[in-house]
Amino acid sequence: MTAAPTAGRAVVIGVGNEFRRDDGAGPEVVARLRGRVPDGAELVVSDGEPTRMIEAWAGLPLAVVVDAVRAEPAVPGRLHRLVLDGAAAGPPGSVSSHGLGLDEAIGLGRALDRMPGRLIVHAVEAADLSQGAGLTPAVAAAIDTLAAAVLRDLASPPR
Amino acid sequence: MTHRRDRTLITTGLARVEGEGAMYVRVSGSEVDEVRLDIYEPPRFFEAFLRGRSYTEPPDITARICGICPVAYQTSACQAIEDACGAHVEGPLADLRRLLYCGEWIGSHALHIYMLHAPDFLGYPGAIEMAADHRDIVERGLALRKAGNAIMTLLGGRSIHPVNVRVGGFYRAPSAAELAPLAQQLRDALPLALDTVRWAAGFGFPDFTCGHELLALSDPGRYPIEQGTLVTSGGLAFTAAEFEQYVTEEQVPHSTALHARLTGNGRDGDGRYLTGPLARYSLNSGALLPLAAQAAAEAGLGPECRNPFRSIIVRAVEVVCAIEEALRLIGEYRPPAQPAVPVTARAATGYGVSEAPRGVLYHRYDIGADGGIRSARIVPPTSQNQRAIEDDLRRFVAGRLDFDDEELTRACEQAIRNYDPCISCSTHFLDLRVDRR
Numbered sequence: 001m002t003a004a005p006t007a008g009r010a011v012v013i014g015v016g017n018e019f020r021r022d023d024g025a026g027p028e029v030v031a032r033l034r035g036r037v038p039d040g041a042e043l044v045v046s047d048g049e050p051t052r053m054i055e056a057w058a059g060l061p062l063a064v065v066v067d068a069v070r071a072e073p074a075v076p077g078r079l080h081r082l083v084l085d086g087a088a089a090g091p092p093g094s095v096s097s098h099g100l101g102l103d104e105a106i107g108l109g110r111a112l113d114r115m116p117g118r119l120i121v122h123a124v125e126a127a128d129l130s131q132g133a134g135l136t137p138a139v140a141a142a143i144d145t146l147a148a149a150v151l152r153d154l155a156s157p158p159r
Numbered sequence: 160m161t162h163r164r165d166r167t168l169i170t171t172g173l174a175r176v177e178g179e180g181a182m183y184v185r186v187s188g189s190e191v192d193e194v195r196l197d198i199y200e201p202p203r204f205f206e207a208f209l210r211g212r213s214y215t216e217p218p219d220i221t222a223r224i225c226g227i228c229p230v231a232y233q234t235s236a237c238q239a240i241e242d243a244c245g246a247h248v249e250g251p252l253a254d255l256r257r258l259l260y261c262g263e264w265i266g267s268h269a270l271h272i273y274m275l276h277a278p279d280f281l282g283y284p285g286a287i288e289m290a291a292d293h294r295d296i297v298e299r300g301l302a303l304r305k306a307g308n309a310i311m312t313l314l315g316g317r318s319i320h321p322v323n324v325r326v327g328g329f330y331r332a333p334s335a336a337e338l339a340p341l342a343q344q345l346r347d348a349l350p351l352a353l354d355t356v357r358w359a360a361g362f363g364f365p366d367f368t369c370g371h372e373l374l375a376l377s378d379p380g381r382y383p384i385e386q387g388t389l390v391t392s393g394g395l396a397f398t399a400a401e402f403e404q405y406v407t408e409e410q411v412p413h414s415t416a417l418h419a420r421l422t423g424n425g426r427d428g429d430g431r432y433l434t435g436p437l438a439r440y441s442l443n444s445g446a447l448l449p450l451a452a453q454a455a456a457e458a459g460l461g462p463e464c465r466n467p468f469r470s471i472i473v474r475a476v477e478v479v480c481a482i483e484e485a486l487r488l489i490g491e492y493r494p495p496a497q498p499a500v501p502v503t504a505r506a507a508t509g510y511g512v513s514e515a516p517r518g519v520l521y522h523r524y525d526i527g528a529d530g531g532i533r534s535a536r537i538v539p540p541t542s543q544n545q546r547a548i549e550d551d552l553r554r555f556v557a558g559r560l561d562f563d564d565e566e567l568t569r570a571c572e573q574a575i576r577n578y579d580p581c582i583s584c585s586t587h588f589l590d591l592r593v594d595r596r
Contacts, residue, residue, distance in 0.1 A: 017223065019205075046319060049226060049227070055301075104285070108274075108297075112301075
């Protein structure tokens, strides 16, 4: 089981690659949050590889993940917020075994009892995930909103 | 079933490989018509992106090509630029570079063995399902990966895309005292690594051998990791500077990765060759450290291994070797006087090679007198192996045409995973699907 929650302890994980255009949204949010998160909150940039994700969030009361997503049809810049409370205890759900993504991290975390107490996922719909640096305007415009949403999550930790 | 006469197997979004890839196999009657591994690879983008940048930037920029083997990219880049600038990294700085690389081998191999490849041998669709039944085993894999990551975090500043590496060495060198806890973690990991070899050696392996020419680095007296010259099982021997004389690349329609072929010494045939653990082991098994050599012998590996399915054992042996080597390097470590040697730009071309976990990684940079990069060339291991992988698949399928489609597809995917292909290296997208009910 996860360790006993310690008030205020949390991790923000920005998932993505800044050389794949809008996939850099997660790292950009983390960059925007530097110096602005409460004490006890750690900022991490990750490629999303499941064992690293598990290592980053295991035992914490709260993990906030920010990631770009492909959606069809996409509304670039549209935001989604998903909350998994008591994530360690939940059913496996629709976790697939393809690729190496967030669903694998959650599936593996659950199988090994290494989930955070609460997992919040902020997803921003991407317009362009091709190779190149820089976010598209619609996604860039959403970064401040995303960063503010993450700060709100950190300000109201799970009880 | 009549569908066994003429059939096409297409797997898009290959599971448990690094990045994006697809497999295409077409069979007509008892003939395998076509086998393609479609891969989408980013180094070409980075080659263009590097033009005009400063000679100090490639280690940081190319580290972004791959989240699993950033140290390989950093090391080959540093060596190529140091070669161009006439700088020599030796002594404790060279040892630190090798130690950092050991961390990457341990972490990358542990990930592939436990999360990506073992599920094939134990009959699970993936690591999550395997963890449900074999939690202790998966925990062992995670502990090994963590030990590798710990080296990368201490020396590289962080485990993903290390930030402490620079041309000429490091921004900061650790003290001997800082390395002591790392040594303890590695001593604890060593029995786990030895158990991994025994565990993997007990898997069932298809009777299959490959006849590809093997290409690996050679570093006299040592198992090749971060440096060396190139040798092949066909008797070729050449330096990094000669790489492009012996290895040519060509575009093929189905892949953004260039296909490499070995030329030179009047070679004929299709020029396919294999780099990576099988080649490294087969050309260097005599240089393994004692515990790794003993583990290899106990696992039934001879002086060379040509069954790609047994590459999981070779990777496990290399994890043992990397831990032994890391402990040796830490034990003998004396901090360098400076964390880096000076590297002054000059108009020249430089070449670098190192043994990424998946095989030889080649970098070349043409640098101008102003320190700007005029051109860059990066040849990653997976594009070198693509022709060999396709050849293996062709022969593997031909011997298993009695399998039903599902069974054959699964077997082919396992065969591809033998090579741990890192085929888009850098990004893993989260697909979002909204089900409305």
